[in-house]
Amino acid sequence: xxxxxxxxxxxxxxxxxxxxxxxxxxxxxxxxxxxxxxxxxxxxxxxxxxxxxxxxxxxxxxxxxxxxxxxxxxxxxxxxxxxxxxxxxxxxxxxxxxxxxxxxxxxxx
Numbered sequence: 001x002x003x004x005x006x007x008x009x010x011x012x013x014x015x016x017x018x019x020x021x022x023x024x025x026x027x028x029x030x031x032x033x034x035x036x037x038x039x040x041x042x043x044x045x046x047x048x049x050x051x052x053x054x055x056x057x058x059x060x061x062x063x064x065x066x067x068x069x070x071x072x073x074x075x076x077x078x079x080x081x082x083x084x085x086x087x088x089x090x091x092x093x094x095x096x097x098x099x100x101x102x103x104x105x106x107x108x109x
Contacts, residue, residue: 050085064097
């Protein structure tokens with residue numbers, strides 16, 4: 001019959017893809033199992049930021065700026081946390097963080 005020849009680069013890419021799938025399924029499983037613990041942890045961090053007063057605005061704006069770079073997750077959670085901490089006033093750190101990213105991105109084009 002026909003013999004299938006597999007080259008090392010093709011086999012390596014396949015194994016890398018399978019590893020990525022296993023890691024992704026593992027992360028999703030951990031998030032589902034420990035959802036309440038993760039939520040409690042992030043809520044405590046958000047409350048600590050709220051207690052810092054005006055510095056909290058700067059901290060959140062800086063965190064949002066950092067998470068707007070593509071491979072870093074957490075942007076949506078931080079913007080949601082701004083609303084959770086300061087209600088409508090949470091718009092300002094979210095806007096400042098995103099605006100600084102957009103001006104930085106525009107400067108490089």
